[in-house]
Amino acid sequence: EIVLTQSPGTLSLSPGERATVSCRASQSVSSSHLAWYQQKPGQAPRLLIYDASSRATGIPDRFSGSGSGTDFTLTISRLEPEDFAVYYCQQHGSAQYTFGQGTKLEIK
Amino acid sequence: EVQLGESGGGLVQPGRSLRLSCAASGFTFDDYAMHWVRQAPGKGLEWVSGITWNSDTIIYADSVKGRFTISRDNAKNSLYLQMNSLRAEDTAFYYCARRPRSGWYFDYWGQGTLVTVSS
Numbered sequence: 074e075i076v077l078t079q080s081p082g083t084l085s086l087s088p089g090e091r092a093t094v095s096c097r098a099s100q101s102v103s104s105s106h107l108a109w110y111q112q113k114p115g116q117a118p119r120l121l122i123y124d125a126s127s128r129a130t131g132i133p134d135r136f137s138g139s140g141s142g143t144d145f146t147l148t149i150s151r152l153e154p155e156d157f158a159v160y161y162c163q164q165h166g167s168a169q170y171t172f173g174q175g176t177k178l179e180i181k
Numbered sequence: 182e183v184q185l186g187e188s189g190g191g192l193v194q195p196g197r198s199l200r201l202s203c204a205a206s207g208f209t210f211d212d213y214a215m216h217w218v219r220q221a222p223g224k225g226l227e228w229v230s231g232i233t234w235n236s237d238t239i240i241y242a243d244s245v246k247g248r249f250t251i252s253r254d255n256a257k258n259s260l261y262l263q264m265n266s267l268r269a270e271d272t273a274f275y276y277c278a279r280r281p282r283s284g285w286y287f288d289y290w291g292q293g294t295l296v297t298v299s300s
Contacts, residue, residue, distance in 0.1 A: 105284075108285075117291060118290055120287065123288075170231070172228065
């Protein structure tokens with residue numbers, strides 16, 4: 074099973090700042106099998122990024138994804154108040170899906 | 182508008198069974214693989230099981246293999262999860278999620294149903 078490790082666990086930033094979340098895989102992951110989700114309290118996860126760098130429908134362009142192999146990154150260029158949430162990476166490989174443990178983005 | 186609605190959650194004793202349902206609307210249900218993902222209260226996401234559009238491929242997480250059974254009824258636009266031999270660690274919100282035919286991610290999620298396993 075491929076393990077995804079996100080860092081940091083918690084990120085404290087102010088609106089307008091840039092956020093960077095890392096997702097490291099225990100084995101190489103195909104870029105087309107890496108996605109990012111946002112989850113707010115009491116809500117279901119929402120797809121942000123798929124295929125490592127493609128934005129999902131309706132996702133603002135301040136969200137971007139990059140990376141390959143074992144290292145992937147989610148970047149939010151200028152934080153808006155509604156961006157403070159928990160973010161998860163997810164991969165598919167060998168007929169299994171795994172998620173990272175999550176990164177909480179909180180207001181500083 | 183794509184909508185997924187889970188039902189069937191509740192309080193159940195350890196060792197007992199429960200069946201979850203997910204009603205789909207707003208898209209052609211039998212064009213998509215469907216999955217279950219769960220989240221223990223205050224914890225992260227854990228993929229549980231998936232089924233292809235025609236049920237020819239079914240996969241499970243090791244943590245539920247042999248105890249849970251996923252199925253679907255395309256005529257009823259519905260997805261199911263039969264959960265047997267429930268354990269305290271199965272306590273979670275259970276979400277159904279849609280997987281696009283060309284992707285390995287989940288593009289739409291339901292709002293979840295809570296399963297609590299406790300005596």
